Amino acid sequence: MISLKLKAKNEKLRHKAQNLKLCVLSFSFALCALHFTLCNAFADTISSSELINNAKQYDGKNVTYEGEVIGDIMARGQYCWLNINDGQGAIGIWIEKDLVKDILYTGGYKSKGDVVAVNGIFHRACLQHGGDLDIHAVSIRKIVPGDDIEESLDSGKKNYVITLLAVLFFIWILSLLKRR
């Protein structure tokens, strides 16, 4: 009887240990999978020209696109439009407004925009947006922060201006004298 009870207890303990083992294994696997997914979410970026030239091939697929945020961030309700230029072209990104809070700089004459990697679904002719070619972003990651561009006076240009204005003044005087 006692031996039977012990046997049952041992069985229970073994079962529990097996369950624990399974849990640890599953957890480790889940961690690995998460790590793998996160790593791959921003891996293998595709250029704008690759996307535009092979739009049919990438249509509806999950893509990662990387580039500088340019112009305005245009808020539309809970979402907003970003335009991201990767140096070969610019593509519109439809993204939740909350996800772009970290974007502090957008590219223009006086600023270099934040460089970001965007992961999302590529649309060759987005039905939600009147047939536009766009990406509906799921996640965004800042890669290189933008900055203000300090502009300094080009002394060569300054010298040209002074010289040309002097020449212009001289010719203007000559023209007045000639007409008299």
Add this chain to the structure above:
Amino acid sequence: MILKPQTEDFKIIGYYLGRIILGLALTMVVPIIIGMAFKEINPTMDFLISIALTYIVGLILTTLCFTRKDLNWMQGMIVVSLSWLVATLLGAIPLFLSGHWKSYLDACFDAMSGFATTGLALVQDLDHLSYAHNIWRHLIMFIGGQGIVIVALSLFVKGFAGAFKMYVGEARDEKVLPNVISTSRFIWLVSIVYLILGTFALGVTGILNGMKPVNSFFHGACVFMAAFDTGGFTPQSQSILYYHSLTYEVITIIIMILGAINFKLHYHLWTGNFKEIFRNIETKSLFITVTITFFITAVGLYQLSTYPQALVLFRKGFYQLVSGHTGTGFMTVYARQFINEWGDLALVGIICAMALGGATCSTTGAIKMLRVGIIYKALQQDLKKIMLPDKAIVIKKLHHIKEVFLEDKQVRSALTITLAYLVLYGAGAIVGMLFGYPFLNSLFESTSAAANVGLSCGITNIGMPAALKLTYIIQMWAGRLEFMSVFVLAGIFVAAIRGK
């Protein structure tokens, strides 16, 4: 017998060319003000250098060639054709100095594209271009759309007989008002009133779309100038796709159509004669050709299932079509999508629309609606003549502001210019093919350049051969001036060599 041009001819040409250059220099004040307002130091310097150089050239010409004599037809035409070339060379200086153009030839390409209201561009890194340079790109479209000579004419206090010759040389053979100077000023009045209204509409839309107010109104002004003058430049590299807005597309369609109708018709609309719009041969022709070319384009897009919904097909197809037909060149698709996704039939529809153009005495290029209407009426008349008895007299009338009888002179003129355009489109396509581009791509880009449209299927880029860039520059120039003044300029070279 060809008469050799005399020194006096060159003197008169030089003097009036100088006056026009001085007028051009004045317009450079605008980007200087913008540059100072946005505290852009080096761009302001670029324009100070350019304005000084332009003034020097203008002053030297007006001083050395000073005359009180008026222009004759030949001189007027040459002044016009040369002024567009000189304006291109001078207008390209600030662009080149910005460092956003790879070479001076590229800057000249964009300057000619701007003045001729084409919209093909070779600018690099447009998204980082200064406000001053951006306003200049769009301002030259505004100047070119009204006509460089019109700008200069508006600045002359007193009119002179030769003004009409230059006005005609700039492909404006219709006077809105009896006097050319008052016509020029009316054109400016219309343009500036629409500029204010259009900028306001686009500016407010931009703000509602989430743009910053300053950017919104700046873009509004730039996009208006490019749309009304059927130019096609935009402040950002994505053209109209940048805005992701249906409202923006609708407003730009309205502005493009306003830019494509005759200033004479604007005058009648302003004076309350709304019936004219329904009776005028140009608006009728425009409606018919837009319908036909859109049908061709839509069938092409439908056949290839380019767009999955009819509404989406309409939005994309109609926008590109109106943009092409009015000669604007705004795009809501990427250049490569034309080739990769639109297919041959849809492209043919767009090419036909681009080749036809808008109204005469408007800011558009290409064959133009009045000529299309005249040729159609002449064809009708000839068919009737064949079908009716020999003794029957067939008279055709057309309504263009007033009822006019169709004359052989009009038909000949319409056919000559149409033929010249067709030759120009074809010649550019052949040059494109000589450089290895496929036929349809070459024809698309060539028609776009010669008809001053600006839609691109991707041939226009910094890597294209210099000879092709030059070909497109010549096409844009000849197409904008409608050949006559260009032919006269060529004629004077022949006369200088062979004349007596």
